[in-house]
Every structure is written in structure tokens, then in C-alpha cells.
Amino acid sequence: MTAAALSAAQAGLLSCETCGLLARPITRTEPGHCPRCGAVLEWRRHHSIQFTWALVIAAAICYIPANVLPVLVTNAFGKPDPDTIISGVIFLYTSGSWPLALIVLIASVMVPLGKLAALAYLLISVQRGSATSNKERTRLYRLVELIGRWSMLDVFVDTFTVALVQLQPLMWVDPGPGVLFFAAVVVLTMIAAETFDPRLIWDAGAAPGESR
Secondary structure (H helix, E strand, O other): OOOOOOOOOOOOOEEOOOOOOEEOOOOOOOOOEOOOOOOEOOOOOOOHHHHHHHHHHHHHHHHHHHHHOOOEEEEEOOEEEEEOHHHHHHHHHHOOOHHHHHHHHHHHHHHHHHHHHHHHHHHHHHHOOOOOOHHHHHHHHHHHHHHHHHOOHHHHHHHHHHHHOEEOOOEEEEEOHHHHHHHHHHHHHHHHHHHOOOOHHHHOOOOOOOOO
């Protein structure tokens, strides 16, 4: 094996998940702490696949009521008018605000679904021991990790709307139950991305006995 193909694990090195420093562990069983930031070193996160699968499944379950239940309830003269995410997108589109409708559709419907699909793909490929497209899968994981924090658009919009539109008793706005499920989807997928260990992507290509 050439030096270029030698992995860190095969060289007896371990990367710190906090600062990224490539360090030499004290022993195989007790890697110790990072010499730069002091974080605990781990060969691999314990039960990473099991925890990530549990969070992805929970997020997928919450995704259904997040899109079916109303996220906003407008009360005008005592008459409630609930709106789901999709109905809000349709209203924005028909009223001429198609750029805003497109943003809401992408951020609130397509991005959470894409994150779930991406995490499921990464988990399945790792469990099957796939040794191909490692760089692409790593980039996909980094993308999921990056966009996770920008998926709260609906929650932010609902919060501002509820705070601004309070003209009781003529008109007021209340958050719907779908907001809680939508927030749960975002939080669960963010935690799932954190519990997944991207180093598992490269283990399939390691020599027998080298992956940990």
C-alpha cells in the first residue's frame, strides 16, 4: 500500500472531532485526550449507526403530521382559518409571491425530506460496507450538517407572525400543532447528523482488521 492510500487509522493516528487535529492515541483501548483542545479522543462514536437510525425514523414519523397539521391558525372575527405548509405555499403562489412560495417550499418541504433521504442513504451504504464514492458521500454528509441550522424557516415565520398580528378581538394569529412536529423534524435531523460518524464511510475501504 502506498503512503497516499494509507488511512489515518491504518497509520495508528486518530482525528479529534472537536478541532480536527490528527493525534497519536496513548493506547488502542484508551486513546486519551487531544493534545491541542483537550477533547476526549474516540476511534469511532459508540453505537453511532443505531442512534442515527433511531433519530431518522423518529424524524420521518414527525414529518407526516408536520405537513398535514396546520402550522398557523388565523382568527378573523372569531372564525379560525388554519393553514398547513402546503396551503401556505399555494396561497403565496396564487397571490403572486412565487419567489417566497418557492423559498418556503424548498426550505420547509424539500430540505427536511432531502436530509432524511441523505441520512438514510449514508446509513444504508455504511451498513452494506460500500467502498465506492467515499468523497461524494462525505461531501453529502457535510452538506446535511451545514444546512441543518437553516431549516427553521416555518418556525421563524410563525413566531414573527404570531407576535405581530395580535389585533384582538378583531384578528389574531396562533401557532398550529404542525409547528411542534416541524420543529421536532428539524431538531431530530440535526442531532442525527451529529450522532452519525462520517469516519465510518471510509472504514469499508480499510484493510481487514484496521477499522475500529
